[in-house]
Amino acid sequence: xxxxxxxxxxxxxxxxxxxxxxxxxxxxxxxxxxxxxxxxxxxxxxxxxxxxxxxxxxxxxxxxxxxxxxxxxxxxxxxxxxxxxxxxxxxxxxxxxxxxxxxxxx
Amino acid sequence: xxxxxxxxxxxxxxxxxxxxxxxxxxxxxxxxxxxxxxxxxxxxxxxxxxxxxxxxxxxxxxxxxxxxxxxxxxxxxxxxxxxxxxxxxxxxxxxxxxxxxxxxxx
DNA sequence: TATTCATATGTAAAATTATTCATATAAACT
DNA sequence: AGTTTATATGAATAATTTTACATATGAATA
Numbered sequence: 155x156x157x158x159x160x161x162x163x164x165x166x167x168x169x170x171x172x173x174x175x176x177x178x179x180x181x182x183x184x185x186x187x188x189x190x191x192x193x194x195x196x197x198x199x200x201x202x203x204x205x206x207x208x209x210x211x212x213x214x215x216x217x218x219x220x221x222x223x224x225x226x227x228x229x230x231x232x233x234x235x236x237x238x239x240x241x242x243x244x245x246x247x248x249x250x251x252x253x254x255x256x257x258x259x260x
Numbered sequence: 261x262x263x264x265x266x267x268x269x270x271x272x273x274x275x276x277x278x279x280x281x282x283x284x285x286x287x288x289x290x291x292x293x294x295x296x297x298x299x300x301x302x303x304x305x306x307x308x309x310x311x312x313x314x315x316x317x318x319x320x321x322x323x324x325x326x327x328x329x330x331x332x333x334x335x336x337x338x339x340x341x342x343x344x345x346x347x348x349x350x351x352x353x354x355x356x357x358x359x360x361x362x363x364x365x366x
Numbered sequence: 367t368a369t370t371c372a373t374a375t376g377t378a379a380a381a382t383t384a385t386t387c388a389t390a391t392a393a394a395c396t
Numbered sequence: 397a398g399t400t401t402a403t404a405t406g407a408a409t410a411a412t413t414t415t416a417c418a419t420a421t422g423a424a425t426a
Contacts, residue, residue, distance in 0.1 A: 162351045163282045163344075171274035172414080176266055189373060202415060204374055214354040223372055223424060233350045238269075240346065244339045245268045248320040278384080295403060308385060310404055329394060329402055 169213040170237075174198065174206045182216060182229040189225065275319040276343075280304065280312045285340060288322060292334040 181192050193203040210216045215234060219226050287298050299309040316322045325332050
């Protein structure tokens with residue numbers, strides 16, 4: 155593409171534009187977990203979660219740490235919390251009816 | 261899905277996870293523009309840009325305003341600037357080599 | 367070093383999203 | 397009202413992304 159495209163933004167946001175990955179992030183906000191734990195709690199397959207963890211790691215939204223046999227994933231709280239704050243703010247302003255967005259015509 | 265999925269987050273981020281829409285946002289950060297103007301500057305078709313403006317409007321990332329024959333689109337600076345600040349911050353910390361991300365193994 | 371447990375990866379199929387092209391709508395001006 | 401200019405929309409196709417399944421890798425321990 156010959157657009158003045160900001161690659162960073164694209165990678166950043168597309169990493170977050172997936173229900174499984176958002177759910178995973180929500181899980182990890184509670185506490186660090188292994189792939190199997192996330193998979194079990196979300197009722198999904200381990201390999202599926204594993205595939206979805208990859209872009210999250212690549213974008214540094216989560217980090218991983220080996221603990222014995224397990225590999226434990228933790229959230230990058232700084233970025234994620236700041237992001238969620240903005241989303242929350244935006245949603246409160248524009249989607250006040252429990253997630254139903256308001257669009258004003260002009 | 262039976263996941264504790266945050267619908268708002270998903271819509272929010274998936275709206276931003278597209279090169280054309282990011283490029284459009286970048287254009288509109290400079291100044292408000294019509295569809296044709298954006299399309300011309302990006303070297304894309306008008307209908308294509310029009311299709312891509314729709315989700316941006318629905319998510320209130322941009323607003324539109326009729327001015328005579330034209331319809332002018334403006335950016336929601338508050339949300340967008342706050343977002344970009346976070347992306348920039350994150351990228352500076354984790355992708356210092358001009359967009360090349362750093363992943364630390366553990 | 368064989369076995370087990372935990373996780374990652376390759377790849378084909380399924381699902382979703384984007385783009386293109388043709389056409390519809392809508393406002394302004396004659 | 398008819399014409400022009402600007403934008404939106406529908407729908408088929410193309411492109412991308414996601415998921416599922418089989419299997420590979422890797423660390424720990426018997």
